Amino acid sequence: MSPNNRAEEPRPGAPGRGSPARLLRRWLPRAAAAVALALLTTGCDSSWVDNLGLRNPLTTQAKLTVHLWQGAWIAAFCVGAVVWGGILWAVIFHRKRSDAIPYQVRYNLPIEIMYTVVPFIMVGVLFYFTARDENRIDALSPHPQVVVDVTGFQWSWEFQYPQYAVRNSANGVTEVGQMWNGTLGPGDNEKYLPLLEIPDHETVRFNLTSNDVIHSFWVLPFDFKRDVIPGHPNHFQVTPTATLYSGPDTIGRCSELCGLYHSRMLFRIKIVTPAQFKSWITAQQKLQNASGGAQ
Numbered sequence: 001m002s003p004n005n006r007a008e009e010p011r012p013g014a015p016g017r018g019s020p021a022r023l024l025r026r027w028l029p030r031a032a033a034a035v036a037l038a039l040l041t042t043g044c045d046s047s048w049v050d051n052l053g054l055r056n057p058l059t060t061q062a063k064l065t066v067h068l069w070q071g072a073w074i075a076a077f078c079v080g081a082v083v084w085g086g087i088l089w090a091v092i093f094h095r096k097r098s099d100a101i102p103y104q105v106r107y108n109l110p111i112e113i114m115y116t117v118v119p120f121i122m123v124g125v126l127f128y129f130t131a132r133d134e135n136r137i138d139a140l141s142p143h144p145q146v147v148v149d150v151t152g153f154q155w156s157w158e159f160q161y162p163q164y165a166v167r168n169s170a171n172g173v174t175e176v177g178q179m180w181n182g183t184l185g186p187g188d189n190e191k192y193l194p195l196l197e198i199p200d201h202e203t204v205r206f207n208l209t210s211n212d213v214i215h216s217f218w219v220l221p222f223d224f225k226r227d228v229i230p231g232h233p234n235h236f237q238v239t240p241t242a243t244l245y246s247g248p249d250t251i252g253r254c255s256e257l258c259g260l261y262h263s264r265m266l267f268r269i270k271i272v273t274p275a276q277f278k279s280w281i282t283a284q285q286k287l288q289n290a291s292g293g294a295q
Contacts, residue, residue, distance in 0.1 A: 055249070058221035058271065059238040064133045065223045071129060075122065137224070140237050144205035146198060146277075152208070152215035152228040152254065155179050155261040157194045164281050166288045173284045180264040194267040196252065199277035200240040208234040216256035219269055220249045227256065244271040 057063040149160040149171065161173040177194035181187070196219075198204045208217055210230040218225035221244055226236050244250060254265040272280070 054223065055220065057223060058242050058244060058249075059223075059240050061137045061238050062221070062223040063241075064136055068129060068133045072126065075126065079122070138236065140205060140235060141203055144237060145202040146204045147207065148196065148198065148204060149207045150196075150209070150217055150228070151211060152217065152258075152265075153211040154213065154259050155254075155265040157196075157252075157265070157267045159194060159196050159267075161281060164285055166285060169288070173281060173288060175284075177267070179261060180266045182264055190251075190266075190268070193251075196267055196269045197277060197280055198240065198269075198271055199274040200243050200271050202274060202277075203237060203239050205235065205237045208236075213258050214256055215254045215258050215265070217252070218255040219252045221269075221271070225255050228254075240271045242271070243273060244269070 054066050054069055057066050147161070147163055149162060151158040151160070156177065156179045159175040160171040161175075162171055164173045166173055175195050175197075178189055178192040180193060181189045183189070206217070206226075208226060208228045209232075210228045212230060214230070215228040216225050217228050221240075222238055224236070224238070226234050228234065250269055252267045252269050254262060256262075258265065
């Protein structure tokens, strides 16, 4: 047997290929990674996993966002499976077996065409679904069941319901409140923040405008936000699919840096049943008719 073909003999005292020490070094990091992944996912509920990190959608428009997000992840996993599969196939079946130089090729035209055309097809498919869902999210019905005019200003919000008339007011029922005082705990003024109340399973259109600088109207359960620009009214529409009475998602905010107290530009949101909304808006009409102004 020539020296070049002779198998290398292990050094005296060195661990063999299948020795426990070698196997431990190989599998210990993998086991640690698996345990860490299990611990990280233990605190996640099934909806968080199903939605791939997004919250449960509370509007029909938010469901479109979640479905698009899930589809993008599925596409990414498919691409990853092809890439990882190709890498593993090359590693397993085309490992170096000798010092001989393998057969050399200059190009492979079908493969070059494939990896040029396939990415264009993937981008085109993703673009199609993104544009389709974006158009659906931005769609406005001609006759929404509830209209809310939203006015942003430094550093609070005003909500008007023009369909529900109030004496001496051209804007209907109006909800205003205080700017958040920045205090956490018993001293906060959360209950005095402006209140946005809307019904579930009804179409709600928001008309957005600003009195001063650019703001951004952000409601967590909508999975959506839209800029509030002075002199340029913006619009969007949602159809809530469930009620929302309490919890951290009931606080909306401005997500565009708008000045010194930007972080305090908060408001409350409640999604109630249509009957509860009707009762609330009727009570506000009576109260504001009696007082002659917004509350």
